[in-house]
Amino acid sequence: MTVTVFLGLVAAALLGLGFVAQQHVAYTEPLGEMLHVRLLFDLARKPVWLAGIALMVGGQVAGALALRRADVASVEPLLATNLIFALGAAALLYQERLGGTEWLGAVLVSGGVAAFLVAGRPHGGGMPASGSLAWIAVLVVVAVAAGMVAVALRMPLQTKAMLFAAAAGALYGLQDALTRGALLTLARGPGALFASWQPYALPVIAVTGILLNQSAFDAAPLRISLPATTATEPIVGILLGVAVFGERLRVDPPALAGEVGGLVALVAGIVVLGRSPFLHKSEQGPNGRPAAP
Known part of the structure; x- marks a missing residue:
């Protein structure tokens, strides 16, 4: 478990740093490129953004190593701490000290993760008995993400960003579950992996x-844009871990209280950290681009 926690925190650190680098560049792009593939091609010409993607890939590799050792429900709460590392990177970037808001958010996030893991003690799990169940789960998550995007298209810019971010978080949670499934399949041999559908669905989900x-x-x-992603990913990942892979959590009343309290603290901490003035600094885009309200 100690190695799993270490790998999960390394993954969270790399993801947090990667998100800061990506947003620093993406915020300078024209709004008309949202949801267009050309946005990715334009960003791919920016070294800082590529560095952010490299950090993100490194985080995903570390997360995959953690998922190889433990269940999705054990790893997802650890990955949610990426916002703490993003906040730390922003503080270093602007050379300012962390204040009460940042410390409160950090305590809520880390305490929520610890409470969920201690109370729930996620364990068990394996490949689903039927592939149809996994397909249904994939379709449900994709449909929810698509629904959020459809609603976002009719919303003001700030709400649009939050819904896009939440949809991305849902797909990232699905990506984590598919990674766990691919690793379990790989244990049966490379032939079994390439005969399954997970390795082919993963790139599509990841790019989207x-x-x-x-x-x-x-x-x-x-x-505005990061907390929704960070909150949605672990929730979707945990639900998929339980529903698809049969991962089990303790269900006695004290355990349930601890699990629910931990998740509530986790989400509350993410919201608090998302309001940090260090993250507000990125509102000052170049060329006088106005900030989102």
């Missing part, structure tokens, strides 16, 4: 999630 996330970063500052 990145496009939605960059569109959110393009639309609004980090304080």
Whole structure:
């Protein structure tokens, strides 16, 4: 478990740093490029953005190593701490000290993660008995993400960014679950992996999630565009871990109280950190681009 926690925190650190670098560049792109593939091609010409993607890939590799050792429900809450590392990077970037808001958010996030893991003690799990159940779960998550995007298209810019970010988080949670499934399948041999559908669905889900996330970063500052992603990913990942892989949590009343309290604290901490003035700094885009309201 100690190695899993270490790998999960390394993944969170790399993801947080990667998100800061990506948003720093994406926020300078024209709003008309949101949801267009050309946004990714334009960003791919920016070294800082590529560095952010490299950090994100590194975080995903570390997360995959953690998922190889533990259940999705154990790893997802650890990945949610990426916002703490994003906040720290912003503080260093602007050379300012963390204040009470940042410390409160950090305590809520880290305490929520600890409470959920201690109370729930996620365990068990394996490949689903039927592939149809996994397909249904994939379709449900994709449909929810698509619904959020459809609603976002009719919303003001700030709400649009939050919904894009939440849709990206849902797909990232699905990506984590698919990674867990691919690793379990790989244990049966490379032939079994390439005969399954997970390795082919993963790139599509990953690229779509990145496009939605960059569109959110393009639309609004980090304080608006990142917390929704960070909150949605672990919730979707945990639900998929339980529903698809049969992962089990303790269900006695004290455990349920601790699990619910931990998740509430986690989401509340993410919201508090998302309001940090350090993340507000990115509202000051170049060339006088106005900040989102």
